[in-house]
Amino acid sequence: MEEILSVQGINVYYGAIHAIKDVSLTVNEGEIVTLIGANGAGKSTTLQTISGLLRSKTGDILFCGQSIAHVPSHKIVERGIAQVPEGRRIFLQMTVQENLEMGAFTRSGGVEKDLERVYALFPRLLERKKQIAGTLSGGEQQMLAMGRALMSHPKLMMLDEPSMGLAPILVEQVFTIIRQLHEEGTTILLVEQNAQMALSVADRAYVMETGKITLQGTGAELAQSDQVKKAYLGG
Template sequence: MALLEVQDLQAGYHDVPILHGLAMRVAEGELVAIVGPNGAGKSTLMKALFGLVRVIAGSVRLDGQEITHLPPERRVPLGLSYVPQVDNVFASLTVEENLEMGAYLAPYEVRPRMEQVLELFPLLRRRLRQRVGTMSGGERQMVAMGRALMLRPRLLLLDEPSAGLAPSMVDALFAQVQAIRRSGVAIVMVEQNARRSLEIADRGYVLASGRTRFEGRGADLASDPEVARLYLGG
């Protein structure tokens, strides 16, 4: 049984569907990349999975449990974490305070959970007292992902994690995503760097106009001439 299973999903804003009958699945510990042109519905999909936009029809199941119409605060205890593209840190708080905020469901396990996060993001260990608003974009993204991992999720949703980062930081971010996956956390990642994300993903979905245009192994999609011509810029 898939960890996440989506069937015939229609979702959107004010009863206007952006997603049209979309289906996808994610296995335990799997990294799945979602790519496609602007306006394809990628971020809407992420918000629908986390309960931030209205599902008009279809179903979302997490580990076999129906969560289609649950609000986000009821999805989190079931093992779902979400890192949005923007406004994903508390800029006025320190790194340590941001991580502590992430463990709000387990206040007596803050230190052991923080230690696990710092093993994944060793740079943050040296910045625990630094206010996050003074950090670079790549460092802030580490904080955002680290805070989401404080919940010990089974599935982590990442929306455009490399957006706005310097090229040197993009390599580090993708390495961190792979490290998170090796720790046993399944990941669904929407990413503007489509080719690179498909290359590291177990599987991928290419969206267009709110529908799945291609799906398959990530490496196969990255090397597919038609996918490259239509969606990867070459």
């Protein structure tokens, strides 16, 4: 399996706050890797450092074998990393379809085919393609954010807490889509507080606590681990 992402010993600070401490992790092509941990553990900070919105003081980040540690964030998107941020951040005043088209801004042509693919994955978005995004429900907005990311043909899709704030039935739907994307070969780095759901879809997983990786293994191994059960799976 080819290594697509390699985070090597990063340390990230917010002023005096040392938020990420010597974090290393890898994602191989075609895998779903999950990063789980409590609120404030440093999960979003890790994703934002990979996507170039924050910078590490040390170490390196390799994407497809090349360092992106000093590459501007828009160039990182062009290289093939799409991030679906926490809280979704779709364009609320635009229609569903306009939001999806924005996701394809890194290239020209072929947008029709991609729209078809996204609408096939998310039929609810097709029904609402002319609707103003701000009027969508939370679950629909999450689907739109994921659809928009897919429009850029990412080599790696990073999802930051896609289940946050969603009713259980919508959480199921979002994870069904994640499984489907995995089957189609999309490589995914999934950040979640919902450890149970995340471990159920992940090939491999990392547990993060107060800025450090404290455990790693296959999704199945961590779902069985007493430490994980106690801290994240309710006993």
